[in-house]
Amino acid sequence: MNSIRRFVDKAGWPRIIIAMLLLSLFIVAPSVGVRVDQSITDTIVRFGMNGILVLGMVPMVQTGCGLNFGLPLGIIAGLLGATISIELGLTGLAGFAGAIGFATPFALLLGWSYGKLLNRVKGDEMMIATYVGFSSVSFMCMMWMLLPYRSSKMIWGYGGSGLRTTISLEGFWIHILDNFLTIRIGHNFMFPTGMILFFAFMAWIMWAFFHTKTGTAMTAVGSNPDYARAAGINVDKMRTISVIMSTVYGAIGILVFQQSFGFIQLYNGPFFMALPAVAAILIGGASVNKANITNVVIGTILFQGILTMTPSVINSAIQSDLSEVVRIIVSDGMIVYALTRVTRKSR
Amino acid sequence: MTKKTRFRDTISHIFIGNAVPIMFIVLIAFAIPLSGFSTGYLIEEMVTRLGRDSFLVLSLLLPIMAGMGLNFGIVLGAMSGQIGIILVTNWGVSGVGGLFLAMAVATPLAVLMGWIAGLVLNRAKGREMVTSLILGYFINGVYQLVVLYVMGKIIPIKNSAIVLSRGYGIRNAIDLKGMRQSLDKLIPLKIGGISVPVATFIFIALLCLFIWWFAKTKLGHDMRAVGQNMAVAEDSGIKVERTRIIAIILSTVLACYGQILFLQNIGTLNTYNSHDQTATFAVAALLIGGASVARASIPNVFLGVILFHLMFVVAPVAGKELMGSAMIGEYFRVFVSYGIIAVSIVLYSWKRVKERERARRSLRGAKGS
Numbered sequence: 219m220n221s222i223r224r225f226v227d228k229a230g231w232p233r234i235i236i237a238m239l240l241l242s243l244f245i246v247a248p249s250v251g252v253r254v255d256q257s258i259t260d261t262i263v264r265f266g267m268n269g270i271l272v273l274g275m276v277p278m279v280q281t282g283c284g285l286n287f288g289l290p291l292g293i294i295a296g297l298l299g300a301t302i303s304i305e306l307g308l309t310g311l312a313g314f315a316g317a318i319g320f321a322t323p324f325a326l327l328l329g330w331s332y333g334k335l336l337n338r339v340k341g342d343e344m345m346i347a348t349y350v351g352f353s354s355v356s357f358m359c360m361m362w363m364l365l366p367y368r369s370s371k372m373i374w375g376y377g378g379s380g381l382r383t384t385i386s387l388e389g390f391w392i393h394i395l396d397n398f399l400t401i402r403i404g405h406n407f408m409f410p411t412g413m414i415l416f417f418a419f420m421a422w423i424m425w426a427f428f429h430t431k432t433g434t435a436m437t438a439v440g441s442n443p444d445y446a447r448a449a450g451i452n453v454d455k456m457r458t459i460s461v462i463m464s465t466v467y468g469a470i471g472i473l474v475f476q477q478s479f480g481f482i483q484l485y486n487g488p489f490f491m492a493l494p495a496v497a498a499i500l501i502g503g504a505s506v507n508k509a510n511i512t513n514v515v516i517g518t519i520l521f522q523g524i525l526t527m528t529p530s531v532i533n534s535a536i537q538s539d540l541s542e543v544v545r546i547i548v549s550d551g552m553i554v555y556a557l558t559r560v561t562r563k564s565r
Numbered sequence: 566m567t568k569k570t571r572f573r574d575t576i577s578h579i580f581i582g583n584a585v586p587i588m589f590i591v592l593i594a595f596a597i598p599l600s601g602f603s604t605g606y607l608i609e610e611m612v613t614r615l616g617r618d619s620f621l622v623l624s625l626l627l628p629i630m631a632g633m634g635l636n637f638g639i640v641l642g643a644m645s646g647q648i649g650i651i652l653v654t655n656w657g658v659s660g661v662g663g664l665f666l667a668m669a670v671a672t673p674l675a676v677l678m679g680w681i682a683g684l685v686l687n688r689a690k691g692r693e694m695v696t697s698l699i700l701g702y703f704i705n706g707v708y709q710l711v712v713l714y715v716m717g718k719i720i721p722i723k724n725s726a727i728v729l730s731r732g733y734g735i736r737n738a739i740d741l742k743g744m745r746q747s748l749d750k751l752i753p754l755k756i757g758g759i760s761v762p763v764a765t766f767i768f769i770a771l772l773c774l775f776i777w778w779f780a781k782t783k784l785g786h787d788m789r790a791v792g793q794n795m796a797v798a799e800d801s802g803i804k805v806e807r808t809r810i811i812a813i814i815l816s817t818v819l820a821c822y823g824q825i826l827f828l829q830n831i832g833t834l835n836t837y838n839s840h841d842q843t844a845t846f847a848v849a850a851l852l853i854g855g856a857s858v859a860r861a862s863i864p865n866v867f868l869g870v871i872l873f874h875l876m877f878v879v880a881p882v883a884g885k886e887l888m889g890s891a892m893i894g895e896y897f898r899v900f901v902s903y904g905i906i907a908v909s910i911v912l913y914s915w916k917r918v919k920e921r922e923r924a925r926r927s928l929r930g931a932k933g934s
Contacts, residue, residue: 287695339914345695346914349907356900360893380890493702543713546706554703557696558688 229503232555236501236520236548243527250534256406257526263396264522266413267475268498270420271491272514274467275499277460279509280428282440283336285500285553286461288347289492290355291332292468295325297358300473300482301381304390305369314391314477321469329465333458344506348492355488362484385482392480413478420470421511427463436460440507497521497549500556524548585905586855589872593879600882607878609759614874615867616749616762617830619769621823621847622866624816626776628693629861630785631812632792635848635906638682638697638813642820643840644708645675650744650825650834651716651735655724659743661751664829667744671821678704679817683810690795694858694910701844712836735836745832765826772819773863788812792859849873849902858913876901 226234247254271289278286299321308316332350336343363380367373372385386392398412427433438446439456447453472491476482499509502517529541580587597607621639628636649671653663682700689696716722717733727739749762779785790798791808799805824843828834851861853876854869877898884894 335911338918339911340918341691342910342914342917344692345698346907346910348695348698349903349910353900353903353907356896356903359896360900363890363893363896364888493699540710540714543706543710546702546709550699550703550706553699554685554696557692557699558685 232552233501233503233516233520236524236552240520240523240527243524243531246535247527247531250531252527252530252534253406255404257530259406259408260526261519261523262414263408263410263478264526265518266395266410266417267478268471268495268522269417269514269518270467270471270474271495272471272498272502272518273417273420273424273511274464274471275495275504276424276509276511276514277436277463277467279499279504279507280440281436281457281460282443282507283457283460284344284347284506285496285556286347286464286468287344287492287496288332288351289464289468289495290351290488291328292325292465293472293488293491294354294358295328295465296321296469296472296476297482297484297488298324299469300476301367301372301385301484304372304385305367307369309390311391311394314394314473317391317473318470321473322466325466325469326462329462330458332465333461336461337454337457351492352489355486359485381484383483383485383487385484387476387480387482391477394477395474396478410478413474416474420467421514424463424467425511432456432459493549493553494521494545497552500552501548504556505559506556521549583855585853585909586868586872589853589876593872593875596876596879596883599886600879601886602879602882605758607875610878611871611874612759612761613830615870616765616769617827618847618850618870618874619866620772620826621820621843622850622870623769623772623776623863624819624823625847625851626861626863626866627779627788627812627819628816629856629859630780630792631788631809632795632859633686633809633812634694634858635851635910636697636813636816637694637701637844637848638686639816639820639823639847640701640840640844641678641682641704642675642817643824643843644704645671645678645817646821646824647828647834647836647839648674648708648711649821650741650828651712651727651739651836654727654739654741654744654834655722657724657743659747661747663744664747664825667825668822671825672818675818675821676814679814680810682817683813686813687806687809698844705840708840709837737836739834739836741828741832741834744829746830748826748829762830765830768826776863784808784811845902845906846873849905852905852909858910873902 244254244257247257274289274292275286278284296317299317299319302320303313303316306316335350336346339346365381367381371389372381374380374382395412395416396410398415400411401409428437435446435451436456436459438449438451439453443453446456472488498517498521499513500517501521502513502515504510504513504517525541525545528544529539532540532544621643624639624642625636628634646667649667649669652670653667656666658666682697685700686693686696713734716735717728722728722733722735727736728734729736746762748764748768750760751764752767754761754763780789787798787803787808788811790801790803791805795805798808820843824840827843828839831839850869850873851865852869853873854865854867856862856865856869880898880901881891881894884897885891888894
């Protein structure tokens with residue numbers, strides 16, 4: 219009994235409820251005619267698609283900058299990289315690598331200025347991050363129309379100007395990671411080895427970075443800024459580095475997302491992309507000022523699992539589409555719950 | 566100080582204190598001639614939009630007074646109002662009576678929503694704004710669940726005009742035939758060909774009076790004290806948490822009425838979208854009117870609604886003239902709404918950090934000497 223209580227304390231009720239829900243969905247699935255192997259494949263693929271975006275939450279949480287609602291900024295850098303790569307006509311692996319290569323400088327620059335901004339507004343980072351995200355997305359809406367892109371694959375037909383709202387990656391680098399060393403068992407099970415390996419690689423880089431001297435200093439800044447300052451750590455610099463990292467991970471994350479999804483979504487596409495990533499890491503057991511890579515893995519599997527299973531299972535069971543509603547309630551409910559937790563110090 | 570320098574001082578003070586509205590006036594002064602709209606048309610639009618939106622923007626004032634920042638949770642009130650309207654439409658009550666019945670039905674719901682929001686925000690002190698924003702998204706999920714699945718199944722809905730063909734759930738758009746502009750046209754008045762929604766304006770004036778009176782009551786003073794400094798207020802015997810909850814409940818209920826007034830003017834309820842932008846637009850309007858996160862007044866509301874909506878009307882057409890595409894103007898006004906909120910919060914927060922640093926320095930200086 220005691221050990222159960224300890225487990226509940228450690229895992230937290232929301233996570234247990236969500237895990238139970240997911241488990242019961244998997245148990246119910248066969249009886250309503252949903253194939254379990256297909257569902258597992260979908261969950262794994264969606265985990266790979268979203269994993270790096272969720273990883274991008276970790277650095278900022280670790281240095282005490284809070285949840286990165288400004289993720290759209292990183293996404294914009296990724297979109298710029300992808301569109302430039304297509305504009306230059308790069309395809310296949312070169313195209314994907316080019317997209318990452320072009321996106322990174324933008325992410326560094328945007329992340330640096332975003333970090334400088336957040337250093338001036340300590341205590342209000344999350345609210346400001348949200349609106350920095352919103353306003354930069356709407357600013358880019360204008361830019362997508364005005365920037366001088368020429369490639370006929372991307373701009374509106376009939377002599378119109380400006381980029382299309384969705385650009386197909388067919389013929390560029392669609393599924394470039396998904397199809398690398400893919401394992402197929404039967405018709406319905408597929409394991410996207412390349413994408414999962416890429417996630418593992420990105421997670422390893424982050425893990426390794428947090429074990430360097432700079433990384434340890436960053437964690438110290440997050441757990442106690444005053445102590446860190448006394449120990450001679452440049453707090454603002456560490457925070458800026460963490461924001462840059464989050465932004466770069468956002469940029470690479472969206473490129474991985476797109477290569478699996480098959481489309482680049484411009485204009486209002488990135489608007490609400492931060493919320494699922496934030497919700498995922500919170501479901502994984504992170505709090506507003508503590509997160510690690512385990513949280514990312516568990517959270518993304520649980521959250522994406524729910525998103526995969528609710529439409530198929532509930533639709534088959536009661537013939538109506540509750541998935542959108544379930545998604546909103548689970549993700550935003552989780553964020554509200556995390557924001558109301560008493561944290562180390564309410565600033 | 567001579568008279569002249571004092572005059573210059575006042576002028577520069579006015580400019581610095583009202584930088585945002587002045588910037589907008591300049592921007593709009595350029596955009597209006599570009600758009601080619603006639604003055605008469607613009608005045609008519611502004612009169613309509615003042616009646617439509619002022620009430621919602623006014624509902625933001627009390628939480629600001631209580632130091633809780635911009636209450637993005639007014640969407641909770643807006644959703645309560647919409648549920649009231651759906652129910653009243655179902656019962657087939659129309660006209661002004663229907664309008665007031667909708668308000669009466671929605672009030673308990675709005676109070677409940679406000680109470681929940683107040684409890685949640687009390688647990689998230691120091692990050693009320695972001696919490697109220699996400700709480701709005703969350704309750705939107707619950708609202709969709711109720712409207713899409715519970716209505717017609719558990720709550721009986723008889724009116725086939727508003728139910729989806731599958732037998733439960735509310736249609737995407739509801740035509741508010743009976744209610745359309747029933748309050749706006751209750752007391753018909755035309756000045757120079759422009760119809761003025763007198764009754765709505767009376768309603769808004771009453772609310773202004775209420776807010777003005779409320780600020781002078783004991784509760785109003787308490788609220789301001791809580792807004793200044795929660796710890797000091799607590800020590801002087803004010804029930805801080807209770808005061809904050811009351812501020813949010815009042816704000817939510819007012820937003821509920823505001824949304825009902827808004828919808829009676831528009832005449833159509835977009836069941837799943839009408840409330841999406843309520844908070845963003847109301848907050849942006851208030852900030853454009855010269856308010857800040859910590860200070861807002863009734864004149865800010867009206868100036869803000871006028872400037873915001875002038876930009877709203879003019880931007881797409883001006884964008885088309887200038888850039889050859891109406892979409893640019895469309896995106897521009899969305900960008901301005903979000904951008905103005907971002908800039909205002911950054912400025913406010915920056916100032917607060919600076920003040921904290923200064924306080925720390927002065928403390929250190931006192932110790933050293």
